[in-house]
Amino acid sequence: MRKKLSLLATAATAALLLAGCSGGDTAGTGTSDAPAATGPFAVASDVSLTGSPTYDAMKSADKVVIGVKEDQPGLGFLDATTGERSGFDIEIAEWVAASLGFAKDKIEYKAIPSANRESAIVNGDIDYYVGTYSITDKRKEQIDFAGPYFITGQGLLVAADDDSIKSENDLAGKTVCSATGSTPLQNIVANFPDTKTNSFDTYSQCVEALKDGQTDAVTTDQAILLGYASQDPDNLKVVGEPFSVENYGVGLPKGDDALRGFINDMFTNGNDSWQAIYDETLGQSGTVVEQPKVDAY
CATH class of the missing domain: 3.40.190.10 (Periplasmic binding protein-like II)
Structure with a gap:
């Protein structure tokens, strides 16, 4: 059912x-x-x-x-x-x-x-x-x-072996990547002042930056992030619950x-x-x- x-x-x-x-x-x-x-x-x-x-x-x-x-x-x-x-x-x-x-x-x-x-x-x-x-x-x-x-809602994608980020409450001092001009990036800048950001034209570039160790997390809509995680579950995981609508x-x-x-x-x-x-x-x-x-x- x-x-x-x-x-x-x-x-x-x-x-x-x-x-x-x-x-x-x-x-x-x-x-x-x-x-x-x-x-x-x-x-x-x-x-x-x-x-x-x-x-x-x-x-x-x-x-x-x-x-x-x-x-x-x-x-x-x-x-x-x-x-x-x-x-x-x-x-x-x-x-x-x-x-x-x-x-x-x-x-x-x-x-x-x-x-x-x-x-x-x-x-x-x-x-x-x-x-x-x-x-x-x-x-x-x-x-x-x-x-x-x-x-x-907005979510977080991190490396599969990273236990330091379990939700948006763990972003202080971390670097988070999102697409340039996106709503999730604007949300991080406006509401998480202790978090650093970097950005690219596409979310797939952020995912590559995460795999290469250039960023600690990727943020965008959780529906999108789960799609990436499902492609590479050995290296990527989604953490926490959506923290926006x-x-x-x-x-x-x-x-x-x-x-x-x-x-x-x-x-x-x-x-x-x-x-x-x-x-x-x-x-x-x-x-x-x-x-x-x-x-x-």
Whole structure:
């Protein structure tokens, strides 16, 4: 019997499995006469969305450009050998595209480092961003968010043989690494004044720095860290409990209320699709969560 856990506990546990999402026929928002896409949703036809300059640009270009992460197992991961992308965030990104009428072959992915996400959206380099993107008031000064579509919390990754760090209470005098510009890094700087920090463009670089002894811990969302630990359990482990709450949203151009409302409606009305995506990616751990309610600000 599957045990129902809190969102934070589930997010932390679920990322251990790196499975991608298989096909299905659960429809998302919009008319769905077209063949099913790669996930549990169909590509919508006759999409009705007016007043969105971002959507108009997509239609004109006959493609959608999505910013993603590609070094986060279970969430947003690119297999360098096969070229296949997998993970919960990738399936959410494709669900949004399908609801807007774009099949997988009309998607162009761009890997964007955490520090460059806002500028990529503001400059029009991407149409939207899906990649463990925490909704914050500071970011909402430059961009907008649809969602949240997932909730997790900040955690710590350390060397498997390191018993000196058991939680965030043991960080005084230690050096902690995170992605440049990320919310977890900002949290350490603001709230742990006795802790040193270093940063790189990607979390995978922080993980390598940890293995090389250049840093004592890596911090980001615990769901992400468990993915890394599961890849190298002999050398890495996650310690403690989540010590923040992070709400993942879809990053959008500021002021595109029509697109934000459309995606929020998709999330609100598409629980079956959301649940299928979760169950076939992060939910393979056997846990159950409820889809979070969107913040329709």
